[in-house]
Amino acid sequence: MARYGGIDLGGTKIQAVVVDEQHEVLGDSRVPTPTEGGPADVTLAMVGAVRDAAEQAGVAPGGLDAVGVGSPGAVDDEAGTVTSARNLPDWEGSYPLAEKLEAALAAPIALSNDVNVATMAEFELGAAKPFRSLLGVFWGTGVGGGIVFDGALWEGRGAAGEIGHMVVKSDGRRCPCGRIGCMEAYAGRGAMETRAREKVDDGEKTVLFKIMEERGRARLSSGIWSRALDRHDKLAKHLLDQAVEAIGVAVASSVNLLDVEAVIIGGGLGLRLGEPYVEKIREATMPHLFTDYRPPAILLASLGDLGGAIGATLLAADKAPAPA
Protein backbone atom coordinates (compact mmCIF):
# COMPACT_ATOMS: atom_id res chain seq x y z
CA MET A 1 0.00 0.00 0.00
CA ALA A 2 1.48 3.29 -1.09
CA ARG A 3 1.40 6.33 1.16
CA TYR A 4 1.89 9.81 -0.29
CA GLY A 5 2.58 13.14 1.37
CA GLY A 6 1.35 16.50 0.12
CA ILE A 7 2.34 20.00 1.24
CA ASP A 8 0.58 23.27 0.46
CA LEU A 9 3.11 26.00 1.14
CA GLY A 10 1.30 29.27 1.77
CA GLY A 11 2.23 32.74 2.96
CA THR A 12 0.45 32.29 6.30
CA LYS A 13 0.27 28.53 6.79
CA ILE A 14 1.88 25.26 5.78
CA GLN A 15 -0.68 22.49 5.35
CA ALA A 16 0.49 18.87 5.08
CA VAL A 17 -1.49 15.69 4.47
CA VAL A 18 -0.74 12.00 4.11
CA VAL A 19 -3.06 10.00 1.85
CA ASP A 20 -3.49 6.44 0.58
CA GLU A 21 -3.68 5.33 -3.07
CA GLN A 22 -7.32 6.50 -3.29
CA HIS A 23 -6.21 9.93 -2.01
CA GLU A 24 -8.16 9.44 1.21
CA VAL A 25 -6.64 11.67 3.92
CA LEU A 26 -5.11 9.55 6.71
CA GLY A 27 -3.38 12.36 8.57
CA ASP A 28 -3.10 16.12 8.36
CA SER A 29 -1.17 18.86 10.07
CA ARG A 30 -1.03 22.62 9.81
CA VAL A 31 1.66 25.00 11.09
CA PRO A 32 2.10 28.76 10.67
CA THR A 33 4.63 29.74 8.00
CA PRO A 34 7.72 31.19 9.73
CA THR A 35 7.71 34.96 9.26
CA GLU A 36 11.48 35.27 9.49
CA GLY A 37 14.58 33.19 8.97
CA GLY A 38 14.40 32.36 5.29
CA PRO A 39 13.98 29.25 3.12
CA ALA A 40 15.89 26.95 5.50
CA ASP A 41 13.47 27.70 8.37
CA VAL A 42 10.45 27.34 6.10
CA THR A 43 11.81 23.96 4.97
CA LEU A 44 12.20 22.83 8.58
CA ALA A 45 8.59 23.78 9.31
CA MET A 46 7.46 21.84 6.21
CA VAL A 47 9.37 18.74 7.37
CA GLY A 48 7.78 19.02 10.82
CA ALA A 49 4.27 19.27 9.34
CA VAL A 50 4.80 16.20 7.12
CA ARG A 51 6.23 14.13 9.99
CA ASP A 52 3.24 15.10 12.12
CA ALA A 53 0.75 14.11 9.42
CA ALA A 54 2.67 10.85 8.81
CA GLU A 55 2.59 9.96 12.49
CA GLN A 56 -1.20 10.48 12.57
CA ALA A 57 -1.47 8.25 9.51
CA GLY A 58 0.58 5.53 11.21
CA VAL A 59 3.45 5.88 8.73
CA ALA A 60 6.98 5.47 10.09
CA PRO A 61 9.57 8.23 9.44
CA GLY A 62 10.93 7.68 5.96
CA GLY A 63 7.92 5.50 5.10
CA LEU A 64 6.34 7.80 2.51
CA ASP A 65 6.60 6.70 -1.14
CA ALA A 66 6.83 10.29 -2.36
CA VAL A 67 5.94 13.82 -1.29
CA GLY A 68 4.48 16.57 -3.49
CA VAL A 69 4.68 20.31 -2.83
CA GLY A 70 2.54 23.14 -4.15
CA SER A 71 4.59 26.32 -3.78
CA PRO A 72 4.30 29.99 -4.66
CA GLY A 73 7.04 31.58 -6.74
CA ALA A 74 8.82 30.29 -9.82
CA VAL A 75 8.90 26.51 -9.45
CA ASP A 76 11.26 24.30 -11.47
CA ASP A 77 10.49 20.62 -10.80
CA GLU A 78 13.38 19.34 -12.92
CA ALA A 79 15.94 21.45 -11.09
CA GLY A 80 14.06 20.98 -7.79
CA THR A 81 14.16 24.70 -7.06
CA VAL A 82 11.80 27.47 -5.97
CA THR A 83 12.76 31.05 -6.85
CA SER A 84 11.40 34.38 -5.52
CA ALA A 85 8.47 32.92 -3.61
CA ARG A 86 6.17 35.84 -2.82
CA ASN A 87 4.89 36.19 0.75
CA LEU A 88 7.65 33.92 2.09
CA PRO A 89 10.44 35.36 4.27
CA ASP A 90 13.66 36.30 2.45
CA TRP A 91 12.97 33.90 -0.40
CA GLU A 92 14.39 35.99 -3.24
CA GLY A 93 16.96 33.79 -4.94
CA SER A 94 16.77 30.19 -6.06
CA TYR A 95 16.54 27.57 -3.28
CA PRO A 96 17.07 23.79 -3.73
CA LEU A 97 13.84 22.85 -1.92
CA ALA A 98 13.51 19.32 -3.38
CA GLU A 99 17.04 18.30 -2.36
CA LYS A 100 16.58 19.60 1.21
CA LEU A 101 13.18 17.95 1.67
CA GLU A 102 14.40 14.69 0.12
CA ALA A 103 17.29 14.55 2.56
CA ALA A 104 15.02 15.13 5.57
CA LEU A 105 12.06 12.96 4.53
CA ALA A 106 13.90 10.17 2.63
CA ALA A 107 11.35 10.27 -0.20
CA PRO A 108 11.30 11.54 -3.80
CA ILE A 109 9.96 15.12 -3.96
CA ALA A 110 7.75 16.61 -6.69
CA LEU A 111 7.32 20.38 -6.96
CA SER A 112 4.73 22.48 -8.76
CA ASN A 113 3.05 25.86 -8.68
CA ASP A 114 0.48 26.14 -5.85
CA VAL A 115 -2.38 27.41 -7.99
CA ASN A 116 -1.88 24.73 -10.65
CA VAL A 117 -1.82 22.08 -7.93
CA ALA A 118 -5.09 23.32 -6.46
CA THR A 119 -6.68 23.46 -9.92
CA MET A 120 -5.67 19.85 -10.72
CA ALA A 121 -6.97 18.72 -7.31
CA GLU A 122 -10.44 20.13 -8.05
CA PHE A 123 -10.26 18.68 -11.58
CA GLU A 124 -9.31 15.14 -10.55
CA LEU A 125 -10.91 14.81 -7.12
CA GLY A 126 -13.17 17.80 -6.47
CA ALA A 127 -16.01 19.88 -7.86
CA ALA A 128 -14.72 19.79 -11.47
CA LYS A 129 -14.58 15.98 -11.74
CA PRO A 130 -17.45 15.78 -14.31
CA PHE A 131 -15.76 18.26 -16.70
CA ARG A 132 -12.96 18.18 -19.29
CA SER A 133 -12.16 21.90 -19.28
CA LEU A 134 -11.97 24.24 -16.37
CA LEU A 135 -10.97 27.62 -15.02
CA GLY A 136 -9.96 27.60 -11.34
CA VAL A 137 -10.20 30.96 -9.53
CA PHE A 138 -8.47 31.14 -6.15
CA TRP A 139 -9.65 34.21 -4.27
CA GLY A 140 -7.35 35.08 -1.37
CA THR A 141 -4.62 37.65 -0.62
CA GLY A 142 -4.22 37.79 -4.38
CA VAL A 143 -6.37 36.12 -7.01
CA GLY A 144 -4.74 33.17 -8.80
CA GLY A 145 -6.07 31.18 -11.71
CA GLY A 146 -5.48 27.77 -13.28
CA ILE A 147 -6.65 26.45 -16.65
CA VAL A 148 -7.38 22.88 -17.74
CA PHE A 149 -8.05 22.14 -21.43
CA ASP A 150 -9.22 18.73 -22.58
CA GLY A 151 -7.99 17.08 -19.39
CA ALA A 152 -4.54 18.70 -19.24
CA LEU A 153 -3.20 21.70 -17.40
CA TRP A 154 -2.43 24.68 -19.68
CA GLU A 155 0.64 26.49 -18.38
CA GLY A 156 1.47 28.59 -21.43
CA ARG A 157 5.14 29.51 -21.23
CA GLY A 158 4.88 29.01 -17.48
CA ALA A 159 2.70 31.92 -16.44
CA ALA A 160 -0.76 31.16 -17.85
CA GLY A 161 -3.84 31.66 -15.71
CA GLU A 162 -3.02 35.02 -14.11
CA ILE A 163 -6.69 35.97 -13.99
CA GLY A 164 -5.99 38.37 -11.08
CA HIS A 165 -4.06 40.57 -13.50
CA MET A 166 -6.71 40.56 -16.19
CA VAL A 167 -7.57 44.23 -16.74
CA VAL A 168 -11.13 45.00 -15.70
CA LYS A 169 -10.81 48.81 -15.86
CA SER A 170 -8.16 50.35 -18.10
CA ASP A 171 -7.91 53.56 -16.04
CA GLY A 172 -8.71 51.86 -12.74
CA ARG A 173 -7.07 51.32 -9.37
CA ARG A 174 -3.41 50.45 -8.94
CA CYS A 175 -2.79 46.73 -8.39
CA PRO A 176 -0.25 45.36 -5.86
CA CYS A 177 1.67 44.22 -9.00
CA GLY A 178 2.18 47.90 -9.85
CA ARG A 179 -0.04 47.96 -12.95
CA ILE A 180 -3.37 49.73 -13.35
CA GLY A 181 -6.89 48.30 -13.35
CA CYS A 182 -6.17 44.60 -12.67
CA MET A 183 -8.99 42.51 -11.22
CA GLU A 184 -6.82 41.88 -8.13
CA ALA A 185 -6.71 45.63 -7.45
CA TYR A 186 -10.42 45.29 -6.55
CA ALA A 187 -10.72 41.66 -5.43
CA GLY A 188 -7.43 40.68 -3.78
CA ARG A 189 -7.70 40.58 0.02
CA GLY A 190 -4.43 42.54 0.24
CA ALA A 191 -5.69 45.30 -2.06
CA MET A 192 -9.06 45.35 -0.27
CA GLU A 193 -7.29 45.89 3.05
CA THR A 194 -5.30 48.80 1.58
CA ARG A 195 -8.54 50.30 0.27
CA ALA A 196 -10.28 49.85 3.63
CA ARG A 197 -7.42 51.70 5.39
CA GLU A 198 -7.68 54.58 2.88
CA LYS A 199 -11.43 54.78 3.53
CA VAL A 200 -10.87 54.88 7.30
CA ASP A 201 -8.32 57.68 6.82
CA ASP A 202 -11.05 59.52 4.88
CA GLY A 203 -13.30 59.22 7.94
CA GLU A 204 -15.44 56.20 7.02
CA LYS A 205 -16.67 53.94 9.81
CA THR A 206 -16.07 50.19 9.81
CA VAL A 207 -15.80 47.33 12.32
CA LEU A 208 -13.13 45.60 10.19
CA PHE A 209 -10.11 46.84 12.15
CA LYS A 210 -11.91 46.52 15.48
CA ILE A 211 -12.52 42.83 14.78
CA MET A 212 -8.89 42.50 13.70
CA GLU A 213 -7.76 43.84 17.09
CA GLU A 214 -10.24 41.71 19.02
CA ARG A 215 -8.88 38.61 17.32
CA GLY A 216 -5.26 39.63 17.75
CA ARG A 217 -4.52 39.65 14.03
CA ALA A 218 -2.16 41.88 12.09
CA ARG A 219 -4.07 41.55 8.81
CA LEU A 220 -7.67 41.45 7.63
CA SER A 221 -8.04 37.69 7.24
CA SER A 222 -10.93 36.05 5.38
CA GLY A 223 -12.62 35.31 8.72
CA ILE A 224 -12.55 39.01 9.63
CA TRP A 225 -14.27 40.00 6.36
CA SER A 226 -16.89 37.35 6.98
CA ARG A 227 -17.50 38.49 10.58
CA ALA A 228 -17.80 42.12 9.44
CA LEU A 229 -20.53 41.03 7.00
CA ASP A 230 -22.33 39.26 9.84
CA ARG A 231 -22.27 42.58 11.71
CA HIS A 232 -23.76 44.34 8.63
CA ASP A 233 -20.64 46.47 8.13
CA LYS A 234 -21.34 48.82 5.21
CA LEU A 235 -17.73 49.32 4.10
CA ALA A 236 -16.96 45.56 4.14
CA LYS A 237 -20.08 44.85 2.10
CA HIS A 238 -19.29 47.66 -0.36
CA LEU A 239 -15.68 46.50 -0.94
CA LEU A 240 -16.78 42.87 -1.31
CA ASP A 241 -19.47 43.91 -3.81
CA GLN A 242 -16.78 45.70 -5.85
CA ALA A 243 -14.60 42.58 -5.60
CA VAL A 244 -17.43 40.37 -6.86
CA GLU A 245 -18.10 42.73 -9.77
CA ALA A 246 -14.40 42.64 -10.77
CA ILE A 247 -14.29 38.84 -10.50
CA GLY A 248 -17.49 38.58 -12.57
CA VAL A 249 -16.01 40.74 -15.35
CA ALA A 250 -12.75 38.76 -15.40
CA VAL A 251 -14.51 35.37 -15.30
CA ALA A 252 -16.91 36.35 -18.10
CA SER A 253 -14.04 37.67 -20.25
CA SER A 254 -12.09 34.45 -19.64
CA VAL A 255 -15.09 32.31 -20.55
CA ASN A 256 -15.76 34.39 -23.67
CA LEU A 257 -12.18 33.65 -24.75
CA LEU A 258 -11.76 30.03 -23.61
CA ASP A 259 -15.33 28.61 -23.45
CA VAL A 260 -14.49 26.27 -20.57
CA GLU A 261 -17.22 24.01 -19.18
CA ALA A 262 -16.74 24.97 -15.55
CA VAL A 263 -15.38 27.71 -13.28
CA ILE A 264 -14.38 26.69 -9.76
CA ILE A 265 -14.20 29.34 -7.04
CA GLY A 266 -11.74 28.55 -4.21
CA GLY A 267 -9.08 30.31 -2.16
CA GLY A 268 -9.27 31.52 1.45
CA LEU A 269 -11.89 34.21 0.85
CA GLY A 270 -13.86 32.15 -1.69
CA LEU A 271 -14.13 29.19 0.69
CA ARG A 272 -14.93 31.35 3.70
CA LEU A 273 -17.72 33.34 1.99
CA GLY A 274 -18.98 30.15 0.35
CA GLU A 275 -22.05 29.47 -1.77
CA PRO A 276 -23.83 32.83 -1.21
CA TYR A 277 -20.83 34.60 -2.78
CA VAL A 278 -20.47 32.04 -5.56
CA GLU A 279 -24.08 32.91 -6.41
CA LYS A 280 -23.15 36.62 -6.42
CA ILE A 281 -20.23 35.84 -8.76
CA ARG A 282 -22.62 33.93 -11.08
CA GLU A 283 -24.90 36.99 -11.16
CA ALA A 284 -21.94 39.33 -11.81
CA THR A 285 -20.70 37.09 -14.65
CA MET A 286 -23.95 36.76 -16.60
CA PRO A 287 -24.31 40.31 -18.04
CA HIS A 288 -20.84 40.07 -19.64
CA LEU A 289 -21.17 36.54 -21.01
CA PHE A 290 -21.35 36.36 -24.82
CA THR A 291 -23.03 32.92 -24.93
CA ASP A 292 -25.30 33.75 -22.01
CA TYR A 293 -27.83 31.13 -23.16
CA ARG A 294 -25.23 28.48 -22.26
CA PRO A 295 -23.26 29.66 -19.21
CA PRO A 296 -20.52 27.48 -17.71
CA ALA A 297 -21.10 25.77 -14.37
CA ILE A 298 -19.76 28.16 -11.69
CA LEU A 299 -19.12 26.09 -8.57
CA LEU A 300 -17.54 26.36 -5.13
CA ALA A 301 -14.32 24.35 -4.73
CA SER A 302 -15.23 21.15 -2.88
CA LEU A 303 -11.91 20.03 -1.33
CA GLY A 304 -11.86 22.99 1.07
CA ASP A 305 -8.77 24.01 2.99
CA LEU A 306 -7.00 20.74 2.30
CA GLY A 307 -7.37 21.07 -1.51
CA GLY A 308 -3.85 22.38 -2.12
CA ALA A 309 -2.20 19.69 -0.01
CA ILE A 310 -4.35 16.90 -1.48
CA GLY A 311 -3.49 18.20 -4.95
CA ALA A 312 0.19 17.97 -4.06
CA THR A 313 -0.27 14.25 -3.32
CA LEU A 314 -1.31 13.81 -6.99
CA LEU A 315 2.16 15.10 -7.95
CA ALA A 316 3.69 12.71 -5.45
CA ALA A 317 1.83 9.72 -6.91
CA ASP A 318 3.26 10.61 -10.36
CA LYS A 319 6.75 10.89 -8.93
CA ALA A 320 6.80 7.72 -6.81
CA PRO A 321 8.95 4.86 -8.09
CA ALA A 322 6.85 2.15 -9.76
CA PRO A 323 6.21 -0.83 -7.44
CA ALA A 324 8.69 -3.66 -8.02
Ligand SMILES: [Zn+2]
Ligand atom coordinates in the same frame (compact mmCIF):
# COMPACT_ATOMS: atom_id res chain seq x y z
ZN1 LIG B 1 -1.91 43.29 -11.29
